[in-house]
Amino acid sequence: MDDDEELERIRRQQLESMQRQAMQEQMREEQEKQREAERARRQQILRQILDPSARERLNNVRLVRPDLADNVENQLIQLASMGRINRMLSERDIIDILSKLTENKREPKIERRSK
Template sequence: MSFDDRELEEIRKKKLMELQKRMEEERKAEELRKKQQLVKETILKSILTSEARARLANVKLVRPELAEQVENYLIALAQAGRIARPLTDAEVKEILARLAGETRREGRINIKERGW
């Protein structure tokens, strides 16, 4: 083996090791994400009725960012001990409406204020 061949072989080995390391990190990150999702689902299952969970799942199909916002809000309430019983569909509907209204207001541009 010539000097160039050995150099090339070393570069190949190094690249292969980097690729394997990156793949392992991605696998670990995916595993962590799945565990976090499982914990999230477990908490939501304990603080929402089945109808409320179904509503949230339907919202997630149409407005995933809103559903995520509501889920995080509910989990924070649960972790703070502010949810004593499972929330009903009507209660989740209220929370969705309130948070959806806040989201809409933030994105609105008032033309009169701009002078257009």
């Protein structure tokens, strides 16, 4: 009897473990679907407010400064959702926005001291 009970306990544990793994996998898939839907929504908004050259400029910035590109995208999406952008933004507009966001940054000053 003890062996049968032990086998049943092990089977239950394995079944519970497999169920937990299946639930975790399902949750990961759901989260990935949500992230993909959010990315698609963001891209749709950006396509509506940025002309192709502006999108290309923003993608080029993303290669070098992903944080800056995300910041600009978030601001543009927020402005668009509030109805404050009423035309397509050009590459020049993106350049102006980027320069305003980065003008306050000071470049490190390197001094060379001689002995």
